[in-house]
Amino acid sequence: MTIPNKVKKIAIKEAMKSQHRFKLGAVIYKKGNILNSGFNHANKTHPKSNVPFRTIHAELSSCLGLTRMQLKDASIYVHRVRRDGKVGLAKPCRYCQALLDEVGITDINYSSYSDNVLTQPLQTKH
Ligand SMILES: [Zn+2]
Numbered sequence: 461m462t463i464p465n466k467v468k469k470i471a472i473k474e475a476m477k478s479q480h481r482f483k484l485g486a487v488i489y490k491k492g493n494i495l496n497s498g499f500n501h502a503n504k505t506h507p508k509s510n511v512p513f514r515t516i517h518a519e520l521s522s523c524l525g526l527t528r529m530q531l532k533d534a535s536i537y538v539h540r541v542r543r544d545g546k547v548g549l550a551k552p553c554r555y556c557q558a559l560l561d562e563v564g565i566t567d568i569n570y571s572s573y574s575d576n577v578l579t580q581p582l583q584t585k586h
Contacts, residue, residue, distance in 0.1 A: 463537050463569050463577050464492055471539035471571075474499040474518065483541040484550055486522035488565075490534040498522035519556040523563060532564035539571045547575045557582075 467487045474485025478499045487497045498521025503514055518538060523531060540550035550570040552560065560568055561582045568580045 464489065467494060467537050468539065470494060470497050471537050472541065475539050475541040484518035484538060486518035486536055486538045488522050488526060488534050488536050495530050495534060496522050496526050517556050519552050519560060528563065533566050535567050535569060536560060536565050537569040547571050549573055
């Protein structure tokens with residue numbers, strides 16, 4: 461599957477902002493329009509929380525701020541940049557897959573080691 465060139469460019473830009481060992485950027489787009497983008501980062505929780513940090517995955521980050529109407533029938537592309545700068549596998553974790561399905565995203569597209577875009581359609585009928 462192919463994705464718009466500008467979508468890939470923005471996803472790479474977002475991934476480069478990440479301070480994590482695994483740098484991931486995500487872009488939500490619909491009918492050729494980019495709706496939002498994000499990258500994975502640690503978010504500080506309440507000072508008294510047992511867990512000092514929780515990770516905001518790039519997929520969730522890119523969904524934040526969008527309405528259900530915007531997310532419905534949109535697509536997502538996730539891109540991973542490895543430490544050596546090469547492209548990596550960016551298959552979303554099962555929690556993100558469930559989230560993306562829940563909010564109405566129709567297909568998950570993600571980078572692979574060979575720099576091909578892999579696509580996973582989401583089956584749930586909304
Ligand atoms: Zn995830």
